[in-house]
Amino acid sequence: MEREEKDLMEFKSPQCPYTITVRRNPPRRAKKTPATNAPDVTTSSSTHFDTKDVPRFPIEEILQCQLPLSKTSTSENSENLRVFLRIRPLDIKKNSKKNVDGANIARSRLKGISPKQDMKKKTKKKEICLSVNDTRSVTLSPPQIMQDSRRVKTEVYDGFSHVFGSDSLQKEVYDRVMDPLVSDFIAGKSGMLAAMGPTGSGKTHTVFGCPRELGMVPRALQKIFNCTSNTCTSELTRSYYVSIFEIYSERGKGERIFDLSSDGVDLCLQQSTIKGLQEVLVSNAVEAEAVIARGMLKRATAMTNSNSQSSRSQCIINIRVAPNMFDGKVELVPNNAVLTIVDLAGAEREKKTGNQTTVRGYYEFP
Numbered sequence: 232m233e234r235e236e237k238d239l240m241e242f243k244s245p246q247c248p249y250t251i252t253v254r255r256n257p258p259r260r261a262k263k264t265p266a267t268n269a270p271d272v273t274t275s276s277s278t279h280f281d282t283k284d285v286p287r288f289p290i291e292e293i294l295q296c297q298l299p300l301s302k303t304s305t306s307e308n309s310e311n312l313r314v315f316l317r318i319r320p321l322d323i324k325k326n327s328k329k330n331v332d333g334a335n336i337a338r339s340r341l342k343g344i345s346p347k348q349d350m351k352k353k354t355k356k357k358e359i360c361l362s363v364n365d366t367r368s369v370t371l372s373p374p375q376i377m378q379d380s381r382r383v384k385t386e387v388y389d390g391f392s393h394v395f396g397s398d399s400l401q402k403e404v405y406d407r408v409m410d411p412l413v414s415d416f417i418a419g420k421s422g423m424l425a426a427m428g429p430t431g432s433g434k435t436h437t438v439f440g441c442p443r444e445l446g447m448v449p450r451a452l453q454k455i456f457n458c459t460s461n462t463c464t465s466e467l468t469r470s471y472y473v474s475i476f477e478i479y480s481e482r483g484k485g486e487r488i489f490d491l492s493s494d495g496v497d498l499c500l501q502q503s504t505i506k507g508l509q510e511v512l513v514s515n516a517v518e519a520e521a522v523i524a525r526g527m528l529k530r531a532t533a534m535t536n537s538n539s540q541s542s543r544s545q546c547i548i549n550i551r552v553a554p555n556m557f558d559g560k561v562e563l564v565p566n567n568a569v570l571t572i573v574d575l576a577g578a579e580r581e582k583k584t585g586n587q588t589t590v591r592g593y594y595e596f597p
């Protein structure tokens with residue numbers, strides 16, 4: 232307490248400074264400052280010190296003062312954890328085409344209308360309940376049929392790092408979400424992108440994409456290897472390793488971890504560390520994509536053979552950069568940085584596709 236009061240006394244400037252150091256929790260048993268010329272206010276009764284000489288502590292000025300924010304704290308990239316929201320388009324061409332054929336055609340005929348009219352009716356029933364307010368918030372309102380219910384309310388979800396509307400492009404998402412992580416990774420800083428959401432919400436589409444709309448993984452690999460081959464010699468000394476594994480959990484059973492690389496086996500978790508995960512050395516984006524594609528195929532096959540309705544599968548891809556020896560020197564910057572990409576698959580995934588050899592998205596095998 233003595234120390235604190237002395238500190239307050241030493242603050243003589245009536246002007247509010249731009250930076251203020253607020254000392255909290257001073258050491259309780261702090262030694263008394265050796266005797267100086269400064270009067271001891273705590274024992275003022277035993278001294279001739281006059282409290283009128285003490286300059287007023289400018290508490291009001293400090294409280295009113297607007298501290299200028301530093302450049303880094305205002306930039307959204309400085310946040311360690313960023314949460315993005317991407318809204319999936321309501322109508323996906325692939326599905327609408329599927330609905331016109333087969334059983335739907337027969338049903339439309341029974342109703343005495345053309346399949347196209349039936350489709351139109353269906354589309355009319357679709358109601359958009361999620362609207363984008365601005366780049367950081369959305370409003371979720373109940374469908375009209377439930378609007379009288381007191382229990383369901385319109386809610387605003389605010390504070391996202393960025394909201395991508397249903398018309399957002401893969402490149403747009405990559406530039407804002409993934410590119411900063413890739414740049415950091417190239418500079419030696421680890422990062423992670425995790426796609427989360429209910430089944431069918433577009434996680435796999437965003438992470439892997441399709442040949443016409445490349446997702447985050449192929450775009451990241453392109454940047455990493457383009458950068459490596461285009462820049463200075465020190466970066467040519469780097470080696471890149473890819474590993475891919477799956478954390479698989481089934482209701483009523485524990486979690487299992489599988490190495491999805493070609494000769495990978497069951498893995499075990501020891502004190503939060505996965506033991507025995509294989510890494511594959513890759514020298515370009517094509518090689519890296521091949522390792523990931525094979526892993527995705529292995530994952531899909533395992534999912535199809537399992538009781539996928541009650542299971543969840545999390546696929547984790549790691550790209551690690553390691554410094555190499557070059558002319559007797561070691562490049563120190565990319566100090567084993569790891570870029571991790573997580574794709575969480577929903578329970579109904581394989582029930583819908585039902586085909587062992589098809590991995591949806593970018594990695595498709597004949």
Ligand SMILES: Nc1ncnc2c1ncn2[C@@H]1O[C@H](COP(=O)(O)OP(=O)(O)OP(=O)(O)O)[C@@H](O)[C@H]1O
Nearest residue numbers: 319320429430431432433434435436575576577580
């Ligand atoms: N932004 C988008 N633009 C076009 N099509 C999309 C978009 N997002 C998702 N889709 C399509 O929606 C369908 C479901 O998406 P996707 O498989 O990515 O969902 P998911 O969240 O990974 O589902 P699961 O958890 O079951 O694996 C796919 O046919 C996908 O191509």
